[in-house]
Amino acid sequence: MQLNQNFVKNVGNGFQIGGKIIAPRKLSDWRGHDISRWLSFRNINGLIVDGNGTIDGRGVIWWKSAKDATGIPTVSCIFLASISNLHIIAPETSHNTDGIDISSSSHVQIRNCFIGTGDDCVAINSGCSNISISGVVCGPGHEEFLLSVGSLGKGGADAQVQDIRVEHCIFNGTLNGARIKTWQKSAVNLSGISFMGFRGTSLSNDAIKLSCSKSVGCTNILLDHINIKSAVRGTTVYSSCINAHGRYMDSFPKDWNHSFRLVLWLLILRSSRVFSQLINVMDYGAVGDGMTDDSQAFMKAWIVVCGARSSMPVLNVPTGRKFLLKPSQFGGPCNSPNVHFQVGGTIVGPSKLSDWRGHDISRWLSFRNVNGLIVDGNGLIDGQGAIWWKSAEEGKPRPLALGFSSCNNLKLSGLTHINSPRSHISIDSCTNITITNLHIIAPKTSPNTDGLDISSSSNVQIQDCYIGTGDDCIAINSGCNNINISGVDCGPGHGISVGSLGEGGAMAEVEDIRVENCTFNGTQNGARIKTWQESAVKLSDISFMGFRGTSLSDDAINLSCSKSVGCTNILLDHINITSAVPGEIVYSSCINAHGRCIDSIPKVDCLLP
Template sequence: MGMQRLLLIVALAVVNRPLHIYGNLLVESSSSSVPKGYQVRSFRKVVNVKDYGARGDGDSYDNMAFTKAWKAACSSSTPVTLLVPAGSTYLLKPTTFFGPCKSAVVVTIKGTMLASARISDWNGTDRSYWILFNGVKNLTVKGGGIINGNGQVWWKISCKVDSSHECKVAPTALTFHSCNNLRVKNLRFKDSQQMHVSFSQCANVDVSSVTISAPGTSPNTDGVHVSGSINVMISNSIIRTGDDCLSIVGGSRAVTATNIVCGPGHGISIGSLGANGAEETVSDILVDTARLEGTTNGVRIKTWQGGKGYARNITFKNIVMDSVKNPIIIDQNYCDSTKPCSEKKSAVAISGVTYKNVRGTSATDVAVDFDCSRTVPCRGIVLQDINLVTANGVSSKSVCHNINLSKNGNFVP
């Protein structure tokens, strides 16, 4: 590249004017004349958190630098990349990145983002969040870096680990709220305080190639949590935690998960729904091609008694179970409480659920357990080509209560 051309690129980039290169020609993106036969290469403005004071030494708080860098990126009138460079660890207190932004933003995380180990850093804040993107459209978060929730300090004060502690919410490592046209890909999540990544009231979400890990004993550390969101795709991901690898709850519609590896943890769950008499709906869910390894549940739908609403049009297919305790389960009498739950007349209606080509081994004698409501039975449940045996190769059992059920193809148990 000639010196004059290089200086022109630098000069235009400084004033934030996007450029294209056509062979040896340099033009701005606003140019209407594009030479025939030339390939376009776009230049994107880069905002580096280190240029805004981030030290990345793992000891100094970098919140102020991240906030300043985000403000610069979000206010850019042209597409921009916010860069978190590799080779450094950025210590962060609770941080919120607010939208809307003026243009599309790509957050490229190559280094490690590490949560503060001081629980007191959440005093005066919403303890539900560590890193929150709120109201951002056309956002991409990627880069191959690590988001480390430093969750050990939170797990030991969880009421599920030590009953002497009061049950309180702990932060989700990464939350997206009211984000539209969102891409999250090629990231590693580790040891979240509670849930690892959550999508709340989002639309048009594509999650791919994420790896999530936490000990099997870590409490409430769901992998991917979807709430009140529509058109969500989760694919090609490995999730090994202490709770649900995928959890899909009320207000969610058109959620697809493909090529998922799960375990340890509690499996893939829809719900719980209808707690405290709430009306909740979930519909149009597809889980296609998943492997569950040593989980406490396989594919599960769980609802509280006394709730209202529905869970319908749900398909689980091409699922492999490897020593899973409850491979297929519907529980309309779910009760995650120290006190027994009394029987209620109302329930979240469950209908139109298909299980197709589910095979492998059950760690317990009962591989299929449908415990549905007496007043609102499960309807339209289809089992097709099911082959679940115990670890020693013996045919497993099924338990069915209050269910309208049909079977197609092979069926074991």
Template structure:
């Protein structure tokens, strides 16, 4: 019997193609939920960030719980892209007295600093262990769980975040961020636990996610433009907010915001724009479209006098705002509130609004110092043209 063996099957020699991976366990991480694994994370990151082979992948393996103190992963990295694949659970110290931080990372638990082409995914879990922080009255001293600082071309998700001491994700000074398929979860009573806070950033996309926290599902702050939020389930929480803007007389700017296909469930607010009197700047070109409301207290609200004690005659200008295709229920007597200061809000358009009360009564609306129009609105907004 003659057997002919193909040379192509036998002539392949050398090492197999090993992916460019950096498993934190190989760098000393224990993953027992108690040992401080911060140094192992930083060692693995240094190796991955220094790699020049393709896309390096830092792996947090499944089936283990890795406890870390506040850590900052610094860039830039040598590769064009870098992947942090979180398959297991990363947990903060269980009690705030056990947190160790210095002046560089006291405001965040995990920070990615000036990294381009960053992907953070894997379907794992971040547990911020926030409960011991929530009775601390000064929210400014509570850390954010995850911060992207000065990062460009970022992709985040799928991932689940639990119980941040403050907001779960901060996007600060970034250009090009996609957050998708994330679950952000904290008790309804947990203070200041925003889902995503955006500031000084451009081209931020949030999509296909569920956010259930004790504050804003998304807060869009000054310096943000070209923000797109779509297919998000929000609630409980405080809704999706632009602002607050202009606090302490600051100049604040937000523009080109598009929020669509959102389901608000039992939130304090739905679509909200909030600015302080005494500030300056603008909030403009903002659209909320295709919104479903389930027992929302304040479905549509503009507050140009947020937390105002007295009228000062100046503020952040609000213009070119559209609320379109809102449908569902409110648990309050008032469904629409457009509370603008003496400087006024201009070109505010409401279209195809149908909001009813949970008790079957027709809800009311209120407005002041607003110029705009209302087409097919229930409830009607009497100060706007038809």
């Protein structure tokens, strides 16, 4: 089926899938149809295809055809712009089932996807430029699960690919890691291709394979912070290259093929700069059994990392281990402009209140004055908050789990945070923050366990996170500006809130907040502004767009602003929040809120002009 421009115009350039779309289950159903593709979109600008549904191509009826060299239908998109949070799955034995194929396209971003199929996770073909790929989990599999540029130049054809950036991807038992594939007798021109921050395992010995045209070659190739090991215990992996020119930094496996120009670059660079260091906490006395206090080992490792002068020192918390930490503060400033705190294992807080004696109980883990900090991985941070939640009823103070103060150019991604005593993550007095692909979870009955608390911070991007706790999914507090939140799945909890602000008549200011394309599942509210009525709180330029979901309370949209100052330039656009209780009706309420509403359920007719 081909959907053209006229069709999508009628539905507003949005194709939202909540259910399941399936292909024909018999080959005979394809008779009389074009078998080059099953579903396709053509000549549609501004198209959005999203939702939480499933598209099942029923490819098993075709996979035998691959061996018979007959046609196989594919799903193909041309001139892509932004791809995020997809799950693409097929058996590892399925033939030629690439996850994403890109051809003749530019300015494409692929972020935070899981792809495990029978061939390339992502294949970049001729005519592509300015492609950025990050946060892709690729594999496992026994066929080809990798990120590939090519195969290009078959039959001597010309081809050109340039400005490809692939970073922070994970490979689980793929055939290779980074690969460039060209036919050797072709005139294929490849340039400006970067592979950065790769880690994982390879099924073949040839973990990095850069095969370029013998006549033209590849230029300006960069391999940086690569760590690919063999999926087979005790086996060594290698790299291989044909006419590839560029440089590499801190790569495993290293390339010792002296015909490869990367080695020459490496020798030159070693004379002028210091490379990255990997600091494993196990090497500094950590036990990782979940019972021994590993706090001092972590602090020793941090001192080395923060004092390192390499381009990006890495503190590694290895997988398969559980590390008990008492309250710990990781302080800066550090010598390197970038510091990487990589969590593959589990970090747990004390399981007894007595273990907190003599410590600051305002926070468990904190980073202060560390610029260029990256905290990521596929590990778990468990605050063991259940021992504290009863204290909330008694009005006693409780610690937040993870705090960042005065940390500029901060990046958080990939981790799962559970069961904080109070707020899970606090951001205070920081600038230029990117938060992606976090999972933050606590019981809906846990008190004051906000997912993300942001205060006195600016230029914050929060994307593609799942947050379900006992309080606000995200709370935006005083002194914040230029906050962008998108793709957050929220619930249980109290929704996404601006505030609470102005307690005791305190002055506060928040501006330029944009929250869009978020989903609410049984939250107390959806969009909420909370201020104390007698305060002098100034709120302006706050947008809630593309909300959908369900609310437990009747007051699905609550915009409560200062009676004396009020909120200005509020926008509600394409809101659809219904009651989580069948048959119940939800409403909106406002106090001194000025702005406009476009296409909202419930109606927001309480906004002032």
